[in-house]
Amino acid sequence: MADIDEAVIHMPSQDASAHIDTDLSDETQDFRMLNSISFLTDGSQQSLPKRGEKDFEPNPTLFQADILSASRQAMHNALSYPRLHHPKTQVVGIYSPNGPIPLRSAQKLDTITEESEPSKPAGTDIGVHPDSCVYVPAPKGQYFKSIGQADRWNRVWLLPEEALYLLERGTLDIRWPCSEVGCADDEGTDDSGIPMSLQAAYAAFMGRSGLTSERYSVYTGLRRLGYTIIRAPGWHDAEEGAETSESQQIALQKPQGLGLGIAGVFRQLLQWLYKPGSATTALGPVVGLGIHRSYDDIYQKLSIIPWYDPTASPSSPAPTTPPYRVVFHIYKPSTPFKKSAPPSPDFRLAVVNARTHTTIPTSAQLGALLESTPLDPPVGEKMSRQLYQRLRYGYRNVILAVVDEGVVSYLRIADSAFGKEKLYKQQNTKGNKGPWRPRPKGR
Structure with a gap:
């Protein structure tokens, strides 16, 4: 009887109320199937193992505790597997804690010939970003087509996020320099031969x-x-990263005045009759007096409330404040990208920490953020036919990446122009029901 009772306790419950919809990604997974994989010797296994069965409720025995312990141990064994680089595809990078530096031979010549020159920012003399900290003497692979900058000696310099990303995915092997470990540099290179661990890289x-x-x-x-x-x-938060507009706005100049005499008076009269100006709401009707040839003139006079025009260039753009500032330019995978001449980005992105900035950004902060981006009006055949698509796209747009303890949420902020959409000028479109047909008689 004791064995039967223990077996009943170990089995999952048959009660329908206990089987509640549960997201398996939120629960502890069974990693014991990793024990069946031979990481070091068996190279014939081409498919990943399937997940094991999962219990949906705890029980007071040690059966599930042993399963969880074995699953955790299998996971640790899989993570402790050494990641090896094939000699033919190995890419070695050398850490440079002081930023971009020239070659040893070129550096000696610079110290002899340019002792009297003032110091310049790191990286400006060799044509790379001054924040670069890892260089690859012999780059190989497709990732370097869009990552890094090459100097005059064909070394590719990587930014901190680029080097950490390549190291994390196992593409790059970063070595400590000889200046950091105190080893002798007999070959004239900075490679000490000591690899940098992922913890040290972070x-x-x-x-x-x-x-x-x-x-x-x-x-x-x-x-x-x-x-x-x-x-x-x-x-950088200390610098103002506002971008200038790619196309300059052309200010429309109004006519200064009309000539004196009968011709000028007659021209003013015709302009008042056929081109009614702005309405005066202080005295008289809102529409005003005059001859109206169409309803467009009446609707134009009824629009007495000024509306926002995003195409008008601001007199003095407000400075952006961190973190509401564009920090990344993003390109789609289908967009042709060239490192020497990057095209206009498909998206502009700002990163916000949800833990330190718990309030919604103000209208002034969003306005300054949108004004820092160039004008991007909705153009194209699809945009010209669909009103709501134009309003959603806007004339300026920025993506906010809100990060909450590693969970990233993307929000698109657009600068729409509702006042530019004249509904009274749009033609009434009929539905796709076709012409009117008489109802058939009978039945």
């Missing part, structure tokens, strides 16, 4: 040159989805 790169965990989470998430992502001019 400690060295995270927090360097404005890189935060929130920005890195957004960067890695979009990179894994196939997007090309680069830094925007507003990356």
Whole structure:
């Protein structure tokens, strides 16, 4: 009887109320199937193992505790498997804690010939970003088509987020420099031969040159989805990263005045009759006096409330405030990208930490953020036919990446122009029901 009772306790309940819809991703998974994989010797297994069965309720025995312990141990064994680099495809990068530096031979010549010159920002003399901290002497692979910057000696320099991303996915092997470990540099290279662990890379790169965990989470998430992502001019919080508009706005100039005499008076009279101006609501009717040839003139006079025009260039754009500032330029996987001449980005993104900024951004903050982006009006055949698509797209748009403890939510903020959509000028479109047909008689 005791064995039967224990077996009953171990089996899941048959009660319908106990089987509640549960998201399996929120529960502890059974990783014991990883024990059946031979990581080191068996190379014939081409498919991933399936998940095991899962109990939906706890019981007072140690049966489930043993299962969880074995599952955790299997997970730790799988994570402790050493990741190896094939000698033919191995890419080695060297950490440079002081930023971009020239080659040893070129550096010696610079110290001899340019001792009297003032110091310049790191990286400006060799043509790479001054925040770069890892260089790859012999780059290989498709990732370097959109990552890194090459200097005069064909070394590719990586930013902290780029180096950490490649190291995390196992594409790059970062080595400590000889200056950090104190080894002898006999061959004239900075490679000490000591690899940098992932924990050491997080400690060295995270927090360097404005890189935060929130920005890195957004960067890695979009990179894994196939997007090309680069830094925007507003990356550093201490600098103003407002962008200038790509196309200058042309101010429409009004006529200064009319000539004196009978011709000028007659021209003013015709303009008052056929081109009615703004209505005066202080005295008389709102529509005003005059001859109205169409309903458009009447509706135009009824629009007495000024509306916002996003195409008008502001007199003095307000400065943006962190974190409501564009920090990433994003390109779709289908967009042709060239590192030497990046095209106009498909998306502009700002990263917000939900834990430190718990309130909704104000209208002034969003307005300054939108004004820092260039004008991007809704154009195209589809946009010209659909009103709601034009309003949703807007004339300026920014994506807010709100990060809450690693969970990223993307919000699109657009600057729409409701006043530019004249509903009275749109033609009434009939439905797709076809012409009128008489109802058949009978039945």
